[in-house]
Amino acid sequence: MNDDIAVGIDLGTSYSCVAAMLDGAPQVLPNEWGERTHASVVSFLDDASVLVGNNAKKNIITNAENTVYSAKRLIGRFYFSDEVKKAQAVMPYKIVEGPNNSVRIGVRDKVFAVPEISALVLKEMKAIAETALGREVKKAVVTCPAYFNDNQRQATKDAGRIAGLEVLRIINEPTAAALAYGFGKDISQRICIYDLGGGTFDVSVLEIGRDVFEVLSTAGDTYLGGDDFDDRIMAWLADDFLKNHGLDLRQNRYCLQMLKEAGEKAKIEVGRDGVADIQVPAICQSPEGQVLDLKQTLQAEQFNRMVMDLVQRTFKVCDEALQSARITASDIDAVILVGGPTRLPIIRQSVRHYFQREPLTGIDPDEVVALGASIQASALLNAAAAESGQASYLLDVTPLSLRVATVGGYTEKILAKNTPIPIEKSKTFTTSRDGQDRVKIRVVQGESNRVEECELLGEFEFSGFRVSKRGDVQIEVTFEIDPNGIVNVSAMDRESKKRATTTISLSSGLSEKDIQTAIDTAAEIELAGHQPA
Amino acid sequence: MDLEFLMAVEARSAAIDAQDYFEVLGLPREAQPADIKAAYYRESRAFHPDRFAAAPSAELRAQIGRIYRRINEAYTVLRDDARRRRYLADVTGPERDKKLRFTEAEESQVKAEQKQKLEEVFGQTPNGRKFYAAALKEVEGQRWDTAERAIKSALMYEPGNARFKELLAQIEKSKPKHDPFKIR
Numbered sequence: 001m002n003d004d005i006a007v008g009i010d011l012g013t014s015y016s017c018v019a020a021m022l023d024g025a026p027q028v029l030p031n032e033w034g035e036r037t038h039a040s041v042v043s044f045l046d047d048a049s050v051l052v053g054n055n056a057k058k059n060i061i062t063n064a065e066n067t068v069y070s071a072k073r074l075i076g077r078f079y080f081s082d083e084v085k086k087a088q089a090v091m092p093y094k095i096v097e098g099p100n101n102s103v104r105i106g107v108r109d110k111v112f113a114v115p116e117i118s119a120l121v122l123k124e125m126k127a128i129a130e131t132a133l134g135r136e137v138k139k140a141v142v143t144c145p146a147y148f149n150d151n152q153r154q155a156t157k158d159a160g161r162i163a164g165l166e167v168l169r170i171i172n173e174p175t176a177a178a179l180a181y182g183f184g185k186d187i188s189q190r191i192c193i194y195d196l197g198g199g200t201f202d203v204s205v206l207e208i209g210r211d212v213f214e215v216l217s218t219a220g221d222t223y224l225g226g227d228d229f230d231d232r233i234m235a236w237l238a239d240d241f242l243k244n245h246g247l248d249l250r251q252n253r254y255c256l257q258m259l260k261e262a263g264e265k266a267k268i269e270v271g272r273d274g275v276a277d278i279q280v281p282a283i284c285q286s287p288e289g290q291v292l293d294l295k296q297t298l299q300a301e302q303f304n305r306m307v308m309d310l311v312q313r314t315f316k317v318c319d320e321a322l323q324s325a326r327i328t329a330s331d332i333d334a335v336i337l338v339g340g341p342t343r344l345p346i347i348r349q350s351v352r353h354y355f356q357r358e359p360l361t362g363i364d365p366d367e368v369v370a371l372g373a374s375i376q377a378s379a380l381l382n383a384a385a386a387e388s389g390q391a392s393y394l395l396d397v398t399p400l401s402l403r404v405a406t407v408g409g410y411t412e413k414i415l416a417k418n419t420p421i422p423i424e425k426s427k428t429f430t431t432s433r434d435g436q437d438r439v440k441i442r443v444v445q446g447e448s449n450r451v452e453e454c455e456l457l458g459e460f461e462f463s464g465f466r467v468s469k470r471g472d473v474q475i476e477v478t479f480e481i482d483p484n485g486i487v488n489v490s491a492m493d494r495e496s497k498k499r500a501t502t503t504i505s506l507s508s509g510l511s512e513k514d515i516q517t518a519i520d521t522a523a524e525i526e527l528a529g530h531q532p533a
Numbered sequence: 534m535d536l537e538f539l540m541a542v543e544a545r546s547a548a549i550d551a552q553d554y555f556e557v558l559g560l561p562r563e564a565q566p567a568d569i570k571a572a573y574y575r576e577s578r579a580f581h582p583d584r585f586a587a588a589p590s591a592e593l594r595a596q597i598g599r600i601y602r603r604i605n606e607a608y609t610v611l612r613d614d615a616r617r618r619r620y621l622a623d624v625t626g627p628e629r630d631k632k633l634r635f636t637e638a639e640e641s642q643v644k645a646e647q648k649q650k651l652e653e654v655f656g657q658t659p660n661g662r663k664f665y666a667a668a669l670k671e672v673e674g675q676r677w678d679t680a681e682r683a684i685k686s687a688l689m690y691e692p693g694n695a696r697f698k699e700l701l702a703q704i705e706k707s708k709p710k711h712d713p714f715k716i717r
Contacts, residue, residue: 211578382587393578394583423606
């Protein structure tokens with residue numbers, strides 16, 4: 001039992017990372033080439049194998065239709081959501097509608113659910129860990145943004161299963177980062193995690209009391225990330241090119257990808273050197289057949305002006321988190337930056353200004369989440385840790401209020417946001433018709449009392465209770481949020497205390513049968529670029 | 534994990550529905566925020582589900598889950614000063630057994646109460662409201678006969694409205710005793 005191993009995986013929008021506890025210390029596991037973070041890009045090759053990671057990223061341009069990136073932006077979303085519409089406009093791969101308003105990705109002649117794509121990234125992480133450790137890895141803790149809703153968490157968990165991993169726990173990225181920071185340090189502090197990733201932004205305020213990590217509040221924006229900074233540079237480059245040459249680079253998917261790459265590179269360069277030299281030779285041809293180059297220089301000051309509103313948006317989220325925790329910025333003892341974009345001087349300066357304190361250095365913003373996840377993975381595996389006093393306890397919260405839809409398009413709050421999890425709450429429903437044999441409820445997450453402004457989690461149908469006159473039958477419905485932040489709903493006839501049958505009649509997720517099929521499909525897919533074991 | 538501990542967990546899981554939140558966290562009723570936090574941390578160290586994630590017994594894990602969910606519920610209520618005050622009143626009152634688990638005054642219930650109050654003031658039916666408003670206006674101008682007619686019309690639409698009846702009684706009292714039109 002004790003030689004069992006579990007890894008921690010940071011499944012990011014742009015990059016992923018895997019780590020494990022080795023000899024009592026968390027360590028990042030590099031791949032065969034020494035790379036420590038891996039692009040979350042999945043490229044389907046001609047020979048039916050699949051390339052994942054930094055090499056696959058190169059294929060975004062050369063094999064655009066068959067290379068899927070930023071799938072995390074789509075995970076657990078409904079086809080009609082704004083994020084999916086936006087992705088359809090910019091992604092070179094095919095995004096199509098699946099059953100129950102779900103999102104599917106079409107590659108070559110196959111159609112994949114989004115968790116199946118993420119599963120391939122996880123499968124790559126599993127393979128990297130197995131090569132680095134020289135043994136089979138079956139268990140993992142996978143992280144997700146703190147502000148992810150139930151659909152997104154469930155889909156992330158499904159992705160792990162499809163990849164052939166037993167997901168011990170889904171933990172929040174900022175919480176994992178806090179764990180990596182405070183583990184074994186014996187400190188008592190209030191800290192703030194500022195996590196700006198590729199596609200999401202999270203803030204968590206925690207109180208660390210030795211081995212207890214209590215999340216006081218969390219807030220976020222699942223539509224804000226480093227990609228949005230790239231977009232600003234892209235828009236500027238494209239507008240400028242349009243002015244000079246009369247050609248819109250955004251109209252061509254190939255040019256758009258070149259532009260995207262140039263934008264990302266310029267962002268990194270301008271952050272590192274204060275100025276970026278942008279050169280993309282032969283980006284397109286004019287109607288006269290002349291080959292045109294893209295050349296520009298981006299100064300830090302100009303870049304800062306471009307993204308100022310995005311930076312401001314992050315602090316509005318910080319305000320919200322601090323307010324929920326009922327403290328002010330000056331009560332914070334330490335600020336930890338997580339995510340690649342936090343390397344930008346504009347972010348560091350703004351964070352310093354906001355908190356009136358220097359953010360902590362010496363923490364790698366790309367690796368800290370995976371390290372924290374690996375600590376948690378090892379703790380969950382090893383029951384002895386608690387007895388020997390080596391354990392740490394994560395007391396996390398639910399980021400969104402859980403509600404049920406009522407009549408007239410309104411909702412009623414069941415559990416408020418920032419409530420500690422796991423937790424449960426019951427509510428009694430009565431039948432409204434004589435002889436009614438089933439009760440349907442819609443469960444949503446969000447902060448609005450209007451149902452259309454909340455995220456739909458699913459529709460549950462209860463049956464198998466006593467059938468009688470209207471108002472006679474009382475059904476007690478229990479809403480439970482488990483330690484993963486995933487919602488479970490069950491019902492009981494109050495009089496007979498008999499459990500009612502629950503069926504999910506509407507959901508964005510995969511059914512158990514779908515998952516089983518996906519597990520088989522994923523097992524058959526071969527990862528390119530690895531030595532056969 | 535020794536047998537003694539397992540038995541303690543089982544006993545605690547079984548007893549939890551009869552405990553109030555102070556008992557769940559092992560606190561005196563006059564506990565202050567700092568005590569509450571300390572107790573929450575203490576109980577979390579003992580009953581956090583992560584500690585038992587690798588435990589082979591599913592039954593033990595279910596019992597721990599049940600205990601810990603209640604610990605979180607207790608903390609959520611007690612850490613908030615306003616809620617703690619209300620809860621304290623609930624569990625020290627006569628209906629203690631029914632109020633061991635805190636429920637927010639449900640949004641819809643509050644709304645319904647407000648609506649009822651408004652309706653009592655202005656009437657539940659459009660015609661009731663119209664005649665009631667007219668009656669009030671007539672009372673203001675001390676035209677008692679028209680006021681009486683208006684409020685009686687309003688009561689035709691809403692015979693049960695207490696406020697309407699009250700106004701009618703008031704009008705009847707204020708009305709001059711001698712009706713000038715009455716034929717002796």
